[in-house]
Amino acid sequence: MSIDIQFLGAVGTVTGSQFLVTAGDRRVLIDCGMFQGAPEEVRRNRIPFEFEPGELDAALLTHAHLDHCGRLPALVKGGYHGPIFATAGTTDLAEIVLRDAAKLQQEAEARWRRRHPDQAAAHHAELRDEQAMVEAGEAMPDRLRAAEPTGATETRAALYDERDVDQTARQFRDVRYGEMVEVTPGVHATFHDAGHILGSAIIELRISDGREETTVVFSGDLGRGNTPILRDPARLSHADHVVVESTYGDRDHADHEKAIEDLVQAVAEVAGGGGVMLVPAFAIGRTQELVWVLDDLVRDGRIPRLPLYLDSPMASRASDVYLRHTDYYDAETAALLRSGDSPLEYPGQAYTNSVEDSKAIRTAERPLIVVASSGMLTGGRIMHHLKDFLPDQACTLLFIGYQGEGTLGRHLQTGGRTARIDGQEIEVRCRIRTISGFSAHADEDELVAWLSGFTRGDGAPQRAFVVHGDPGPAAALAERVRRELGLEADVPRYRETVRLR
Secondary structure, eight states, X not given: OOEEEEEOSSSSSSSOOOEEEXXXXXXXXXXXXXXXXXXXXXXXXXXXXXXOGXXXXXXXOSOOSHHHHTTHHHHHHTTOOSOEEEEHHHHHHHHHHHHHHHHHHHHHHXXXXXXXXXXXXXXHHHHHHHHHHHHHTOOOOGGGSOSSOOSOOOXXXXXXXXXXXXXXXXXXXXXXXXXXXXXXXXXXXXXXXXXXXXXOEEEEEEEEOSSOEEEEEEOOSOOOTTOSSXXXXXXXXXXXXXXXXXXXXXXXXXXXXXXXXXXXXXXXXXXXXXXXXXXXXXXXXXXXXXXXXXXXXXXXXXXXXXXXXEEOHHHHHHHHHHHHOGGGBOHHHXXXXXXXXXXXXXXXXXXXXXXXXXXXXXXXXXXXXXXXXXXXXXXXXXXXXXXXXXXXXXXXXXXXXXXXXXXXXXXXXXXXXXXXXXXXXXXXXXXXXXXXXXXXXXXXXXXHHHHHTTSSTTOOOSEEEEESSOHHHHHHHHXXXXXXXXXXXXXXXXXXXXXXX
C-alpha cells in the first residue's frame, strides 16, 4: 500500500495549515486552516480544495487557532460529512473561533456591498482573475495588490456562514490525550499534549495495511517549556516521518525571567507617564497567559495594579473554556486553583463586551492597560485603539507574539512610522516594544531539542518535513536538523506530494 502526503498549506508561510495523507484508498486531512497576513496569502483562502471534500474519510485538528481550523466550515460546506477529531478543549475553542470568523466575514461582505452596490459583476470577475493567478503562483498586478499594510484585508465574499459552523460543530469528535482512536479502517491517531494553547495536540498517525505499519507525527504548533497554565509539550521517541513547525526556526526567545523583567519595566514606564499600554494579543492562549502573569506580578508587588481592559468578547468566552478544562493545567496552575486563587483573573479586570464600551476606553482615567485582538493587527477592536494611541507619546504598543509577513503588526514592529487604518494615515509617535519571551511557540533550540527525542535508539525518522515557517526560518531549522541531528530534513513546496512508502 502506498502512502503519500500532500502539503496544501503552511509551506513557505506560517499560516493555512493543511496536510492530506493518502494511504491506498483512504484519505485523512490534518488541519484545515486559514491563510493570514499579506493579501496574496489571504486570497489563497478562496482557492477550491485540492481534493473533493466528500471523498475524505476523516479530518483531524491539532488546535483551535484560526490558521489551523479556519476553513473547516468551508470544507463541510463543500461536502465533507465525516468526523473531525480533536481534543475537547480544542472543539470547545474552535467553535468560538469559527463563529467569530463567520460573523466577521459576513459583516465585511455586507459592508463591501453597501459601498459598491453596482460592482457585483465586476467583483466576481476580479475574484476569478485573482483565483487563477494564485493557483498558478503568479504575482498579483498592482491593481489587486495592497501597496502597504493597512491593518485589514477587506472580505468581499464570505467563505461560510454560521449555519456551516453549526454543522461543523456537529461533526466534532472529542479525543482524550494519550487515547488511540481509529479514525478510518487501518489508520489510528493518538493526540499528545503540545503545550501551545488549551487542548493543542501533537498528532501521531499510525497507518497499517495488516503487514507493515508507518508512523507519521505532526507537531502542530509546539509550545514552550516552563510557561504558565499548560503542561510542557510531550516528548515522543518514535516516528518514520515527522512534520514539524518552524515559526521561530531561526532564533531563540529571550529567557522567560528576562521577559518578565521587560514587562515590569514596560508597565512602570506607562504608569510613570500616565499613559496606556496597548497589547495586541490572540484571544485564545496569549490573553490568558498574559492575565496569569500580570496577576502574579501584582500579587508579588512587582507592578502597580493598573486598570486592565480585556477588549475581546472572544477572549472572555475563551477564558470560560479555560476555566472549564482545568485537567489540562500544569502542576503550578492546578495548585493555585486549589488554593482558591483563580489563575485567570487579574484584580479588577474589565471585559468590554460592547463596541461602545470599547471605544469609551479612550477617555478612561490613565494609566491603564488594554489587551485587544487581533494579535497581528489585521482587524478587530484593536484598530480603533491604534487610531487613538499610536500618535500619543505617552503610550506603548507592546508586541508579545508573532507578527506575520505583510501584516500591520510586522510593519510597525520593524520601524514603520505611519499606519493606514480605514483610509486614514496615522503617524506613529508612541513607543514600540517587543518581548519575545512570551511567545507560545517553541524557539529554535526548543524545536531541535524536541526533534532530538526521535534520534535515540531505533526511533529515528527517515525524514523530517519542516513547515509552518517563513522561508528563512524554515530553511535555517532544516539545515540545523541535518547538521546536528543527522536527519534528512526537507522544506516542502506548496502543493507538493511526497511518497512516504
